[in-house]
Amino acid sequence: MRATVMYGAGDVRVENVPDARLEEPTDALLVVTRSCICGSDLWPYKSMEPTEEGRRMGHEFIGRVEAVGSEVRTVKPGDLVVAPFAWSDGTCVFCREGLQTSCLHGGWWGGTEQDGGQGEAVRVPQADGTLVVLPVEEDDALMPSLLTLSDVMGTGWFAADAANVKPGVTVVVVGDGAVGLLGVLSAKQMGAERIIAMSRHESRQKLAREFGATDIVTERGDEGVERIKQLTKGVGADSVLECVGTQESMMQAIRSTRPGGSVGYVGVPHGVELQGEDLFYSHVRLHGGPAPVRRYLPQLIDLVMKNEINPGKVFDLTLPLDQVADGYRAMDERRAIKTLLRP
Numbered sequence: 001m002r003a004t005v006m007y008g009a010g011d012v013r014v015e016n017v018p019d020a021r022l023e024e025p026t027d028a029l030l031v032v033t034r035s036c037i038c039g040s041d042l043w044p045y046k047s048m049e050p051t052e053e054g055r056r057m058g059h060e061f062i063g064r065v066e067a068v069g070s071e072v073r074t075v076k077p078g079d080l081v082v083a084p085f086a087w088s089d090g091t092c093v094f095c096r097e098g099l100q101t102s103c104l105h106g107g108w109w110g111g112t113e114q115d116g117g118q119g120e121a122v123r124v125p126q127a128d129g130t131l132v133v134l135p136v137e138e139d140d141a142l143m144p145s146l147l148t149l150s151d152v153m154g155t156g157w158f159a160a161d162a163a164n165v166k167p168g169v170t171v172v173v174v175g176d177g178a179v180g181l182l183g184v185l186s187a188k189q190m191g192a193e194r195i196i197a198m199s200r201h202e203s204r205q206k207l208a209r210e211f212g213a214t215d216i217v218t219e220r221g222d223e224g225v226e227r228i229k230q231l232t233k234g235v236g237a238d239s240v241l242e243c244v245g246t247q248e249s250m251m252q253a254i255r256s257t258r259p260g261g262s263v264g265y266v267g268v269p270h271g272v273e274l275q276g277e278d279l280f281y282s283h284v285r286l287h288g289g290p291a292p293v294r295r296y297l298p299q300l301i302d303l304v305m306k307n308e309i310n311p312g313k314v315f316d317l318t319l320p321l322d323q324v325a326d327g328y329r330a331m332d333e334r335r336a337i338k339t340l341l342r343p
């Protein structure tokens with residue numbers, strides 16, 4: 001089968017790899033019908049050391065079930081399913097609490113051991129706990145929106161949830177990638193009264209406004225914090241979503257939050273170091289981590305099916321799998337917000 005392999009920074013190829021197949025009785029085999037490139041894929045795209053063996057890419061996908069192991073009960077061949085960006089058994093102590101990304105028997109797509117989503121097929125471990133059947137056909141117009149539920153929409157939703165967004169609150173969103181933009185949409189859905197998006201890019205500002213942003217702040221650092229204070233009667237925001245993962249963005253988030261407020265952080269941290277004293281005197285609640293998007297899938301599928309949210313608008317480039325390298329380049333150069341791939 002064909003699949004995406006990254007060999008080092010800037011070096012992404014589509015190659016023939018061994019066919020995905022069932023290995024465990026709890027596995028399902030999926031033929032991928034849609035996948036995409038994530039902002040987090042850009043981290044290795046910028047910085048990965050060259051390797052001989054390469055790394056399989058992609059963790060957001062929808063597919064048709066081709067075969068299932070003998071113990072799989074909740075999906076069957078022919079079903080169209082969405083996979084969250086991590087697999088989980090659905091039964092352990094953390095899964096039962098809705099923290100599926102801490103599953104005791106879970107794991108992550110791609111790398112050197114597992115199939116990635118940016119390919120023609122995927123072996124899905126723990127199929128019963130992981131996959132959710134979609135109530136639509138393969139070419140449904142809602143497909144881009146449903147695809148976002150495997151990561152970016154669920155991650156934006158978790159950021160808002162972790163930041164304790166409630167009706168009437170003031171929200172700041174740090175980061176204008178797909179997750180930040182969908183964090184805006186999530187905050188709007190959860191009833192936030194004021195949503196301040198921090199963005200310097202016109203096309204992203206426009207989408208942020210469409211998703212519910214009431215204010216745009218283009219400043220960063222001290223000036224950014226100052227601007228947020230001006231917009232919030234000098235106190236800071238109730239809820240802040242950190243959707244980047246750098247030292248600068250994390251401190252921007254913490255410093256934009258009012259004492260007693262909450263930061264939900266979902267940007268994969270790269271070199272973030274927090275000073276105890278800064279945290280101590282900021283008096284903010286911090287909650288973040290890899291979003292347990294599996295928890296939110298049924299609810300978010302329902303909102304998409306009812307046309308109450310349209311997160312698929314974050315896709316502004318669609319390419320065939322063979323041109324995946326162009327998709328990475330476009331996102332890296334910020335010409336595209338998010339690239340959808342068709343096998």
Ligand SMILES: [Zn+2]
Nearest residue numbers: 089092095103
């Ligand atoms: Zn589990």
